[in-house]
Amino acid sequence: MRATTRVVLAGLLAASFASAPAMAQQKLKIGFITTLSGPGGIIGEHMKNSVELALDHLDRKVGGLATEVIYGDDQQKADVGKQVADEMLKKHQVNFVSGIIWSHVMLAVAPTVTSASTLMIGTNAGPHQLAGELCNENFFTTSWQNDQTPEAMGKYMSDEGLNDVYLMAPNYAAGKDMLTGFKRTFKGRIAGEVYTTVNQPDYQAEIAQLRAKNPKALMVFYPGGMGIQFLKQYSQAGLRGQIPVYSVFTVDEISLPALQHAALGQFETRIWSPDLKNPANQKYVDGYQKKFGKLPPFYGAQSYDGIMLIDSAVRAVKGNLADKKGMIAAMRKANFHSVRGKYTYNHNHFPVQNFYLLKAVAGASVSQPVMEIQKTVFANHKDSYSQDCKMKW
Amino acid sequence: MNAILIVEQALNGLQLGVMLFLMAAGLTLVFGIMNLVNLAHGSLYMVGAYLATHFMQTTGSYALGVLFGLGGTLVVGILVEVIALRTLYERDHLDQVLATFGLILFFNELVAILWGRNAIYSSLPQFLSGHVEILPNLNYSLYRLVIIAVGLLVAGLLWYVVTHTRLGMLIRAGASNRTMVAALGVNIRLLYTLVFGFGAALAGLAGLLAAPIFAVQTGMGELILIQVFVVIVIGGIGSIRGAFAGAVIVGMVDTMGRAFLKPTLATVISPSAADSAGPALASMLIYLLMAVVLAIRPQGLFGSRGG
Numbered sequence A: 001m002r003a004t005t006r007v008v009l010a011g012l013l014a015a016s017f018a019s020a021p022a023m024a025q026q027k028l029k030i031g032f033i034t035t036l037s038g039p040g041g042i043i044g045e046h047m048k049n050s051v052e053l054a055l056d057h058l059d060r061k062v063g064g065l066a067t068e069v070i071y072g073d074d075q076q077k078a079d080v081g082k083q084v085a086d087e088m089l090k091k092h093q094v095n096f097v098s099g100i101i102w103s104h105v106m107l108a109v110a111p112t113v114t115s116a117s118t119l120m121i122g123t124n125a126g127p128h129q130l131a132g133e134l135c136n137e138n139f140f141t142t143s144w145q146n147d148q149t150p151e152a153m154g155k156y157m158s159d160e161g162l163n164d165v166y167l168m169a170p171n172y173a174a175g176k177d178m179l180t181g182f183k184r185t186f187k188g189r190i191a192g193e194v195y196t197t198v199n200q201p202d203y204q205a206e207i208a209q210l211r212a213k214n215p216k217a218l219m220v221f222y223p224g225g226m227g228i229q230f231l232k233q234y235s236q237a238g239l240r241g242q243i244p245v246y247s248v249f250t251v252d253e254i255s256l257p258a259l260q261h262a263a264l265g266q267f268e269t270r271i272w273s274p275d276l277k278n279p280a281n282q283k284y285v286d287g288y289q290k291k292f293g294k295l296p297p298f299y300g301a302q303s304y305d306g307i308m309l310i311d312s313a314v315r316a317v318k319g320n321l322a323d324k325k326g327m328i329a330a331m332r333k334a335n336f337h338s339v340r341g342k343y344t345y346n347h348n349h350f351p352v353q354n355f356y357l358l359k360a361v362a363g364a365s366v367s368q369p370v371m372e373i374q375k376t377v378f379a380n381h382k383d384s385y386s387q388d389c390k391m392k393w
Numbered sequence B: 001m002n003a004i005l006i007v008e009q010a011l012n013g014l015q016l017g018v019m020l021f022l023m024a025a026g027l028t029l030v031f032g033i034m035n036l037v038n039l040a041h042g043s044l045y046m047v048g049a050y051l052a053t054h055f056m057q058t059t060g061s062y063a064l065g066v067l068f069g070l071g072g073t074l075v076v077g078i079l080v081e082v083i084a085l086r087t088l089y090e091r092d093h094l095d096q097v098l099a100t101f102g103l104i105l106f107f108n109e110l111v112a113i114l115w116g117r118n119a120i121y122s123s124l125p126q127f128l129s130g131h132v133e134i135l136p137n138l139n140y141s142l143y144r145l146v147i148i149a150v151g152l153l154v155a156g157l158l159w160y161v162v163t164h165t166r167l168g169m170l171i172r173a174g175a176s177n178r179t180m181v182a183a184l185g186v187n188i189r190l191l192y193t194l195v196f197g198f199g200a201a202l203a204g205l206a207g208l209l210a211a212p213i214f215a216v217q218t219g220m221g222e223l224i225l226i227q228v229f230v231v232i233v234i235g236g237i238g239s240i241r242g243a244f245a246g247a248v249i250v251g252m253v254d255t256m257g258r259a260f261l262k263p264t265l266a267t268v269i270s271p272s273a274a275d276s277a278g279p280a281l282a283s284m285l286i287y288l289l290m291a292v293v294l295a296i297r298p299q300g301l302f303g304s305r306g307g
Helices: A001-022 A040-059 A076-088 A102-114 A148-159 A173-184 A204-213 A225-237 A256-263 A279-292 A298-316 A324-331 B004-035 B042-057 B062-088 B093-115 B142-164 B166-175 B177-184 B186-212 B219-233 B240-266 B271-296
Strands: A025-032 A066-071 A098-099 A119-122 A140-141 A165-170 A190-196 A216-218 A246-248 A267-272 A349-361 A370-381 B129-137 B138-141
Touching: A025 A040, A025 A076, A025 A119, A025 A298, A025 B177, A040 A066, A040 A279, A040 A298, A040 B186, A066 A076, A076 A098, A076 A102, A076 B177, A098 A190, A102 A119, A102 A140, A119 A298, A119 A324, A148 A173, A148 A256, A148 A267, A148 A349, A148 A370, A148 B142, A165 A173, A165 A204, A165 A370, A173 B062, A190 A204, A190 B271, A204 A225, A204 B004, A204 B240, A216 A225, A216 B142, A225 A246, A225 A256, A246 B062, A267 A370, A279 A298, A298 B142, B004 B042, B004 B138, B004 B142, B004 B166, B004 B186, B042 B093, B042 B186, B042 B219, B062 B093, B062 B186, B093 B219, B129 B142, B138 B142, B142 B166, B166 B186, B177 B186, B186 B219, B219 B240, B219 B271, B240 B271
Parallel strands: A025 A066, A025 A098, A098 A119, A119 A140, A165 A190, A165 A216, A216 A246, A246 A267
Antiparallel strands: A267 A349, A349 A370, B129 B138
16 A cells, blocks of 8 residues: 555656646657668668767757657658658657658658648658659758759769760669669760669679670669679679779768778769868768767768758747748748758758769778769759649748 | 670579578578478578678688688577577477567677678688689689589588488488487487588578678678578478579579570560560569479479488
8 A cells, every 4th residue: 555655656746747847848859760770770870870969069959949859760661651650740749750761761751741730851862752743841851852963973974975874773763763863964875774673682693794785884873782782793893993883872981881992983973971161061070970980971961951950940930839830931941051051942842952073082091981072063953853843932 | 695694694693503502401401300480591691791701800811700600600500599499399380480580680680789780891802802714705703603612512512411421311311200200219409409500500601601792781681581482492391402403593593584584575575665574574583483383393393301
């Protein structure tokens, strides 16, 4: 009997403590969904780290409000992502949902969130549907539209006068989008176009076919582990010196430590790189290295920006989270110090921004290559789907 | 499509085949003899790759890396059998699937804790990184030739052990009638532990051979495991000969399909149709093959258990 009383008393005490601050001031809740398990888990780890760093830099107060971030693991699956999003909306009643690496997960999560009239800030995937006919005033992204990065690569390779380019990508929606984007801006001849099975470990058969075709250059899209295996095997086949490789989303700060010299000299296009010179980026990259002991990849930079964009919105409405219109209006100005430098929003809420050419060069030692910006390929580049978006402001 | 290219792709197919065989041999023995569905076989492959890469880098010696990789996977395999799997032999296949799936999650997380989620760096040993001119105008990677040689050697050794030694006799007997073998006074527990540890070491060997050419990362075992299951279903469960035949067939069909299906299709149908149908069909080919084998010979090519 005594024990029961004690439990009840303790419960009452805890409840009164818990409810007191909630009544005193509003609390901001952000649901951050990414992939935290399986081979894709390394990307999610960098995104989560970057969110934590952003919180540190804001003294754990996004927009001046006490902030709670709830992390969710989508396991790289669309159905799981949707379930997690539902949980964020109904159970945790979050004010913002953010994150998402993969396009197929994004296509399931974004409509779920925006139709519940909650704000969604994507920090990686940019499927063309969300930039075009499915654009929504509750959806913003701090990344890019899928086609844009290969568009920049196509432009650069055309300008270089390259011809007979061989294209390779995994056989799924994003792989096809990437090559579509490339072909939109590349004016030269295409020597061949090969789609491989997703997560195929060995590329020896395709590399032999490629060697037989003897193209002038190779352009690939192999994100994550696929890129590591493909480039290793390409180097081991002795082709690195013979046929130059250009790629998108293949060589980054995640795959470089596993590739090392097998990536040296390779070109990529991207909106951001750790060596981009601006104060916000220096603060981010230095802070990241200090806290986590490694360089952040673009996935992290975009996620850091996502939290900063939310910060700017909540500040603009002075912490009044009920004022969604006010927050949307604020975010349309992109009024914060982005790690990529100043950018603006197109009417479909996708960034209008620069795309750079990057090259993997030897860093402090040959075994630690780093990405280095070579030049700007596109200044203030808009995506190709915004005309299908009916939203006006 | 010239002759040299066909020879090269045949070598690629053979190399993929022997790699699959190293995995399939252990899996088919465990399934055939112990009647255990072991989904975690891919995890042992991953353990082999990680241990070998880790010790290669810390000791700087390829031989020591191979030694630790093989020995380490053997020990891990025996531990897994003694601690976790022993209780499962009498249970339903569904229970085994559930438990060994749990082991996959366990090993993936363990590796992530020990080495981080990033894929770790691994490269070819210097003395194996060259190319050999096996035919005029055909330079083939020395390392991949070594993989083929090791695979064929292991296949020969296994054949000898299974058909010409007392241990092999027990293995074959165990595969065809376990209860009778136990009734005759054979220490079946010890036999099981040995077979499982041996199968684990073979998976570890496949893993350490794969480490320099694939990405060494968590979950790498699951990518290859599905193909390995196709191999043992085609070859016939419990049969080493079947595993070898199945592995070479799957390796060849998969590689040739990826290389030549699209150009061949393009001569029959329009090139644009071949562009979209080719890759899709090539990735389905081994499953179609499995369906055909299952329809004609449900017990697999070498269905008689053992041998």
